[in-house]
Amino acid sequence: MSRILAPLILITALLAGWELACKALAVPAYLLPPPSAIWEALVASWPLLLGSAWATLSTALLALIIASLIACGLALLVSLNGFLEDAVRPIAVTLQVTPLVAIAPLVTIWAGIDHPERAVIGLAAVVAFFPIFSGALSGLKSVDPDLARLFDLYGATPLQRLVRLRLPSAVPALLEGHKVAAGLAVIGAVVAEFVAGSGGAQGLAWRILESYNRLQTAKVFAALFTLALLGVVLHAAMEALERRLLNFWRGR
Amino acid sequence: MSAPIASLSAVEVDYARGRALGPFDLALAPGEIVALVGPSGCGKSTALRLLAGLEQPTRGAVSRLAGKGETSVVFQAPTLAPWLSARDNVALPLVLAGTGRAEALAAADAALSKVGLGAALSARPSQLSGGMAMRASLARALVTRPRLLLLDEPFAALDEITRRALADDVLALAAERAPALVFVTHNVEEAVYMARRVVVMTPGPGRIAGEVAIDGPLQRPAGFRTTETFRTAAEAVSTLLAAASERAA
Structure with a gap:
């Protein structure tokens, strides 16, 4: 009970303090709008925000699917060959530590100036790629050594070992990787839209940029709030999905 | 001797x-x-x-x-695959050796019944107690008639x-x-x-x-x-x- 009540009390107190401070100090609305103004902006433009949220979400999910296919395929290929793994690892690490913002211009050029949405999907997919790739790779290697010995004892073929031992063993790490990647895909989509989305993109980041350019700060907050809500909902959904699939895997 | x-x-x-x-x-x-x-x-x-x-x-x-097929090992831990039912776990050595699935499952069911797990054929390892999981592991070791x-x-x-x-x-x-x-x-x-x-x-x-x-x-x-x-x-x-x-x- 207190887990719901405690944050609710804090949030209410903060909002009330915010509202009162804005009124008392006569803060200009473009600098910091009071919560009531943000609420009005939210109510006024919610069909637009909802559409933008869907644009961001569908971009992130599409990026997640693309990243998942490539990451799982590559992880499988790499896990079959130690030499290949050694070859790929430094490249993967280098790509991972390069900031997304820094590669955005390149991806935008490659996607074509007329297709900023492709660039956004591509960039979000790049961010979503790594947790899935490393999850899949460590999952494929996280086989119970005694179970592997039994497969030796029973003379399992390499294919049997892969299909009946390594792939099923990888499931928990794969699910965890996808959960993390989903959150990152949203962040990736937003960042990419900031950098690449020149008018063609319709996501929440664009709503923020647009309102910011017009100094409609309440609308910025409204889009921000929608974005935060999207993140929370997606995280909860992915967590529920992970738990569900994991329980299915374990037979609970 | x-x-x-x-x-x-x-x-x-x-x-x-x-x-x-x-x-x-x-x-x-x-x-x-x-x-x-x-x-x-x-x-x-x-x-x-x-x-x-x-x-x-x-x-x-x-x-x-x-x-190789006539040797079986039971480890300290039951070492059952969590994603397989008890009967699929026990049938595994036979399946890996190329026995048909139906035949392997029949042998697994018989082996599980023999160790007193006849009522838990489709249970997953997570649903078995420590002793039951060990019995399943034993059934898997015996199913190949080592x-x-x-x-x-x-x-x-x-x-x-x-x-x-x-x-x-x-x-x-x-x-x-x-x-x-x-x-x-x-x-x-x-x-x-x-x-x-x-x-x-x-x-x-x-x-x-x-x-x-x-x-x-x-x-x-x-x-x-x-x-x-x-x-x-x-x-x-x-x-x-x-x-x-x-x-x-």
Whole structure:
């Protein structure tokens, strides 16, 4: 009970303090709008925000699917060959530590100036790629050594070992990787839209940029709030999905 | 004695940190039940892996009459695949060997019934208690009708009552098909109760400290633990073990 009540009390107190401070100090609305103004902006433009949220979400999910296919395929290929793994690892690490913002211009050029949405999907997919790739790779290697010995004892073929031992063993790490990647895909989509989305993109980041350019700060907050809500909902959904699939895997 | 089903002749195993085992000799007659007892780090499990063919000795020879498909191992943990039902876990060795699925499942069901898990065929490992999971593991080891059954501290994680029940089950199942049986244990009482021959090992590197033979019927009668035979043998094993541990310290 207190887990719901405690944050609710804090949030209410903060909002009330915010509202009162804005009124008392006569803060200009473009600098910091009071919560009531943000609420009005939210109510006024919610069909637009909802559409933008869907644009961001569908971009992130599409990026997640693309990243998942490539990451799982590559992880499988790499896990079959130690030499290949050694070859790929430094490249993967280098790509991972390069900031997304820094590669955005390149991806935008490659996607074509007329297709900023492709660039956004591509960039979000790049961010979503790594947790899935490393999850899949460590999952494929996280086989119970005694179970592997039994497969030796029973003379399992390499294919049997892969299909009946390594792939099923990888499931928990794969699910965890996808959960993390989903959150990152949203962040990736937003960042990419900031950098690449020149008018063609319709996501929440664009709503923020647009309102910011017009100094409609309440609308910025409204889009921000929608974005935060999207993140929370997606995280909860992915967590529920992970738990569900994991329980299915374990037979609970 | 007929030709041994498996034997280790003057085997030595070196690991990076030094010699783990040897020189060590052990010959197993068909259907013989042998316990390997010794303090931690005396190479008991290494000896077992050599017998299973899961590891090669650095020096010495391993000969095995029992082929790969005729050897089964039960580890300390049940080592069941969590994503498979009990029957699919038990059918796995047969499926890997190319047996048809229907036939493999029928054999698995029979093996599970034999260890008292007939009502838990489709249960997943997470739904089984520790003792039940160990029984499933035992059923998986028996489903291939092995000539050599190797148990690596199979009951170490179980409570005393479950341990004793499982010991009797193993003896009953062994009597039925009479595989040669080697099991590793810390527990003197368990070794003397189950084995016809207890081999006591010393650590660093693992060698044979001595052997104790135990007479009596293979199916241990009720109250066997209170007989003179049992007590004498247990005392002999304990004495050897105490001397071995002293040398280790």
